[in-house]
Each structure stands twice: as C-alpha cells, then as structure tokens.
Amino acid sequence: MTRELIVWPMIAQVLLTAVVWVRMYVVRVGEMRRRGIRPQSIATSRAIASALDDTAPADNFRNLFEVPVLFFAVCLVLLGLDLVTMPQLALAWAFVVLRCAHSFVQLTSNRVMHRFKIYVLGTLCVFAMWVVLAFQL
Secondary structure, three states: OOHHHHHHHHHHHHHHHHHHHHHHHHHHHHHHHHHOOOHHHHOOHHHHHHHOOOOHHHHHHHHOOOHHHHHHHHHHHHHHOOOOOHHHHHHHHHHHHHHHHHHHHHHOOOOHHHHHHHHHHHHHHHHHHHHHHHHHO
8 A cells, every 4th residue: 555645634634624714714704894893803712702603614613623633643653654554544534524524514504413423433533543553553
C-alpha cells in the first residue's frame, strides 16, 4: 500500500473545514447586514452569541478544530513512520465521512441527538486509529 493515501482523508477534512468556513462567513455577514449590526459591537464570542440568531456555522467551525486535531496528528504519525494500513485508511475515511455528516446535521436541522451519535462514532474512529497505531508500534 502506498503510504501517501492517508493524505487524501486529510485533504478531504481540510476541504470540509473550508466549506464550513465559507458557510460561516456567508451566514454571519448576511445576518449582520440584514440586521444592521456593526462589526465592532460583536468583537467577542460572548457578544456574537447574544447578538446573532444563527451561530451554528461558527459552532461547527470551532468543532472542526477539536477532535480533528487528533485525527491530523495520527495521520501524520502514520505517514511519518510508514505505518499506513488498510484498516487505518478505512478508519480515516470513516472519520471524514462522519465529520461531513456531523457538519451537515449541525448546519441544517441541528438535531442534537443525531449530531451527538455521529460525533461519538467519528471520535471512536480516531481513538481506534490511535489504538491500532499503539499496537503497530
């Protein structure tokens, strides 16, 4: 197996983050313009949360810098140590697909229990990647 294949799920995760960032920008700027909110009046996260109605894109964007940090770290370790295997690659893609599903739910219906189940499954994929790596070492 080519070890570089682990880079593709990382690229897909970065692409997801970029899409959510664009969505956050469009929603936030649109609401600020519609409601006449001055940028300086929402200079802090607390002010944003109280002033804006739709914070889901920003919440999702922040989520993309929590567990995914562990995902990127394990992928880079696998790449660097030449330990990429089919199970690791499958777990990496499963994580990315689940993160896409999580973002979709949060940016649309935002049904908490649906989102939570997807989040747990994705996080378990990353933890499994670390466990498999530990056994590989």
